[in-house]
Amino acid sequence: MLRKIRIGLSVVLFVLITFFFLDFAEILPPQFHVLTKIQFIPALLALEIGIIIALIAFTLLFGRVYCSSICPLGIYQDFVNWFSKKTQKKKRFQYLHPLTLLRWSIVAITLIAFLAGFNFLVGLLDPYSAYGRISVHIFKPAYLAGNNLLESIFTRFDNHTFYRMSIYVLSISSLIIALITVATVSVLAWINGRIYCNSICPVGTVLGFLSKYSLFKIRIDESTCNSCGSCGRKCKASCIDTKLHKIDYSRCINCFDCIEVCSQDSISFSYSIANKTSNKTVDTSKRRFMMAVGVTTLAAGKLIADKNLNLLETANKAERKLPISPPGSLSHKNLLNKCTSCHLCVSKCPSGVIKPSFLEYGIAGMMQPMLYFDKGFCNYDCTICSEVCPTGAISHIDKNTKHQTQTGQVQFILENCIVYTDETHCGACSEHCPTQAVSMVPYKNGLTIPHTDISICVGCGGCEFICPAKPYKAIYVEGIDKHEKLTIVKEEKDESVVVDDFGF
Amino acid sequence: MDRRNFLKAIALAGVAITVKQSGAMTLMSQKFNAPAPGKDVDLVAVMGGEPVAMFRKGITEIGGMGKFVKKGQKVVIKPNIGWDKVPELAGNTNPELIGEIVRQCIKAGAKEVVVFDHTCDDWRKCYKNSGIEDAVRDAGGKMVPAHEESYYTEVDLPKGISLKKTKIHQAILDSDVWINVPVLKNHGGAKMSISMKNHMGIVWDRGYFHKNDLQQCIADICTLNKPAVLNVVDSYRMMKTNGPRGKSEADVVLAKALFLSQDIVAVDTAATNFFNQMREMPLNSVTHISKAEELKIGTMNLESLNIKRIKL
Numbered sequence: 093m094l095r096k097i098r099i100g101l102s103v104v105l106f107v108l109i110t111f112f113f114l115d116f117a118e119i120l121p122p123q124f125h126v127l128t129k130i131q132f133i134p135a136l137l138a139l140e141i142g143i144i145i146a147l148i149a150f151t152l153l154f155g156r157v158y159c160s161s162i163c164p165l166g167i168y169q170d171f172v173n174w175f176s177k178k179t180q181k182k183k184r185f186q187y188l189h190p191l192t193l194l195r196w197s198i199v200a201i202t203l204i205a206f207l208a209g210f211n212f213l214v215g216l217l218d219p220y221s222a223y224g225r226i227s228v229h230i231f232k233p234a235y236l237a238g239n240n241l242l243e244s245i246f247t248r249f250d251n252h253t254f255y256r257m258s259i260y261v262l263s264i265s266s267l268i269i270a271l272i273t274v275a276t277v278s279v280l281a282w283i284n285g286r287i288y289c290n291s292i293c294p295v296g297t298v299l300g301f302l303s304k305y306s307l308f309k310i311r312i313d314e315s316t317c318n319s320c321g322s323c324g325r326k327c328k329a330s331c332i333d334t335k336l337h338k339i340d341y342s343r344c345i346n347c348f349d350c351i352e353v354c355s356q357d358s359i360s361f362s363y364s365i366a367n368k369t370s371n372k373t374v375d376t377s378k379r380r381f382m383m384a385v386g387v388t389t390l391a392a393g394k395l396i397a398d399k400n401l402n403l404l405e406t407a408n409k410a411e412r413k414l415p416i417s418p419p420g421s422l423s424h425k426n427l428l429n430k431c432t433s434c435h436l437c438v439s440k441c442p443s444g445v446i447k448p449s450f451l452e453y454g455i456a457g458m459m460q461p462m463l464y465f466d467k468g469f470c471n472y473d474c475t476i477c478s479e480v481c482p483t484g485a486i487s488h489i490d491k492n493t494k495h496q497t498q499t500g501q502v503q504f505i506l507e508n509c510i511v512y513t514d515e516t517h518c519g520a521c522s523e524h525c526p527t528q529a530v531s532m533v534p535y536k537n538g539l540t541i542p543h544t545d546i547s548i549c550v551g552c553g554g555c556e557f558i559c560p561a562k563p564y565k566a567i568y569v570e571g572i573d574k575h576e577k578l579t580i581v582k583e584e585k586d587e588s589v590v591v592d593d594f595g596f
Numbered sequence: 597m598d599r600r601n602f603l604k605a606i607a608l609a610g611v612a613i614t615v616k617q618s619g620a621m622t623l624m625s626q627k628f629n630a631p632a633p634g635k636d637v638d639l640v641a642v643m644g645g646e647p648v649a650m651f652r653k654g655i656t657e658i659g660g661m662g663k664f665v666k667k668g669q670k671v672v673i674k675p676n677i678g679w680d681k682v683p684e685l686a687g688n689t690n691p692e693l694i695g696e697i698v699r700q701c702i703k704a705g706a707k708e709v710v711v712f713d714h715t716c717d718d719w720r721k722c723y724k725n726s727g728i729e730d731a732v733r734d735a736g737g738k739m740v741p742a743h744e745e746s747y748y749t750e751v752d753l754p755k756g757i758s759l760k761k762t763k764i765h766q767a768i769l770d771s772d773v774w775i776n777v778p779v780l781k782n783h784g785g786a787k788m789s790i791s792m793k794n795h796m797g798i799v800w801d802r803g804y805f806h807k808n809d810l811q812q813c814i815a816d817i818c819t820l821n822k823p824a825v826l827n828v829v830d831s832y833r834m835m836k837t838n839g840p841r842g843k844s845e846a847d848v849v850l851a852k853a854l855f856l857s858q859d860i861v862a863v864d865t866a867a868t869n870f871f872n873q874m875r876e877m878p879l880n881s882v883t884h885i886s887k888a889e890e891l892k893i894g895t896m897n898l899e900s901l902n903i904k905r906i907k908l
Binding site for chain 1: 746786809853
């Protein structure tokens with residue numbers, strides 16, 4: 093029964109969260125972002141106290157429920173494991189010794205790196221974010237291809253329910269990282285179940301530590317157990333030592349498979365009563381943890397990124413010196429400290445203007461979102477990225493706040509402008525400017541030329557996207573490391589205009 | 597600027613001056629050119645009503661929808677849905693007007709009525725927030741997407757000067773007739789955005805226009821051998837300043853006007869003259885109109901036309 097509930101819950105959550113990442117057509121309303129906000133690392137970074145307490149309380153009550161039913165990467169491994177069992181009927185697990193030192197070293201390194209401002213590791217290892225990247229960079233192209241196939245079929249019958257979506261690689265580095273992650277996790281899961289969760293994943297380690305003290309646990313009743321060992325063979329966490337009738341609770345992910353398989357009904361999920369055979373593992377793990385902290389403190393210094401990456405400055409070439417962080421991210425610093433690069437914003441942006449960075453923010457900020465204007469520009473009234481961000485890296489802003497937020501500043505290069513070089517009308521930049529930070533002013537021969545006012549520029553990139561000048565754009569947006577607040581002068585409507593004639 | 601362009605500019609300036617004078621003439625002689633009875637009306641201008649009422653009046657005066665749309669035809673209606681804006685901001689064609697046109701096409705026997713625009717903002721937001729998607733659906737028409745290059749097919753424009761070929765949306769090419777329904781707006785680059793400028797929403801590569809003499813390209817695209825069967829210029833709400841996108845309602849004037857004509861040059865000339873009353877916009881500054889006249893797409897000489905002016 094418990095197993096069925098676990099499977100039901102995890103499948104529902106997994107399907108929803110995956111679909112939320114893939115869903116370009118906005119079939120799921122943005123409120124479904126709650127699925128991402130209940131994830132452990134995002135909740136920690138967003139300082140969602142309620143969610144953190146709930147997750148910890150749940151773990152202290154029932155063990156690693158998060159790992160079994162909420163974490164999408166964990167559930168993904170269950171799927172892989174399930175497929176592996178379909179192909180190898182005789183697949184069996186066996187008890188493995190814990191890799192405590194490795195587990196805690198990873199936690200320690202990640203933590204120290206995080207405290208030192210090098211958030212890349214947190215993002216890389218956070219299972220939710222890793223799964224997010226897999227969804228965005230690997231599953232989504234496949235989903236779009238499927239959509240395009242359906243579109244071509246339906247359109248043939250004059251049905252326009254589906255529409256075409258272009259498929260392209262957003263970022264080679266992020267794609268490679270997603271591919272390596274999915275390959276590693278899948279291979280490990282195929283061979284050995286939840287080994288990734290119990291040797292590498294820092295969330296698994298921390299929650300595993302907590303679940304040692306959980307109230308409800310899987311318990312083996314030694315008086316009825318016939319030592320058949322089938323629970324151990326079934327345990328995808330490899331945490332049941334059938335010979336000693338011991339379970340390593342730091343690795344048990346509460347899948348309840350053992351309960352189902354036990355022919356003697358000797359295994360139960362129950363409240364612990366006395367019988368606290370406190371073994372030494374607690375102490376050794378603590379000791380090792382402290383040791384690992386010490387060792388890695390020294391190592392971490394080297395890892396801290398330095399983001400002084402000055403790009404070559406070519407005359408006339410519109411090239412950003414600083415990246416543009418999404419509206420709501422407040423500053424590069426805030427983004428660096430809070431973003432785990434789950435790429436939900438990248439996937440949800442309807443205009444396709446957010447892509448994972450490479451080294452624009454420095455190594456520490458690799459894969460974090462930045463605006464680029466090759467495929468579109470940031471919609472003036474859209475705040476979807478800020479709505480869905482689970483970590484608070486992009487804080488929730490409303491439309492009015494967005495209108496008053498400067499994410500970048502417009503730069504005009506006269507020498508590249510069509511009006512200057514060809515002496516013909518253009519004005520595409522001003523046409524796209526929502527605030528008229530780019531306006532057309534009289535030039536010569538009745539022509540008008542762009543005039544910029546950075547004090548009212550929101551940095552949406554409309555001008556840069558549409559500028560037809562080649563090979564170098566005549567207008568672009570320069571990033572700023574801290575977003576500015578703009579003051580908007582409200583214009584009064586001129587009611588004096590009365591039209592009562594045709595004028596011809 | 598090379599010599600040829602310079603000479604062209606001089607020539608155009610000359611044309612424009614002449615045009616301005618004739619514009620003044622039409623204004624003065626307006627009382628005298630009431631349409632001759634029995635003769636077809638070339639241009640209808642309606643003022644002072646709601647979008648639907650003005651269209652009903654206008655279409656009746658110009659001969660009824662049945663004159664343009666025949667039974668069993670595939671019709672495309674091409675509004676301006678360029679921006680993610682609500683109707684009050686006048687960035688897009690009025691949705692009530694589009695709904696009414698769709699209904700009338702269906703009433704005239706159209707087999708299907710398709711509506712699209714190659715938008716500037718995210719197309720899904722534009723279709724929805726403009727109110728046009730809902731209006732079209734309620735009226736029995738169909739919105740089709742236009743956000744991907746694969747929806748467009750290359751077409752030659754042998755009469756074009758700067759624009760010799762371009763990719764046009766398949767819906768236009770597949771249709772039997774299409775109706776061009778722009779909204780009257782000020783435009784930072786092209787000066788005015790009316791019927792001719794609205795063609796930039798049926799093409800894929802607008803960047804080419806901006807790169808290669810925008811005004812000439814706008815005229816060139818109108819040489820397409822499948823011109824709109826009717827141009828309906830919505831000026832119910834009119835964007836006077838900061839066009840084509842606009843900043844706020846302060847840019848919008850409730851002008852309550854509508855212009856209909858088969859002659860795209862004439863209707864844009866008339867609409868520019870109308871606009872000129874609210875904000876100075878001499879015809880000679882909107883050079884794509886005179887360039888189109890040079891290409892013999894239509895006439896700027898409103899005097900030569902049978903114009904019907906109606907105030908509701």
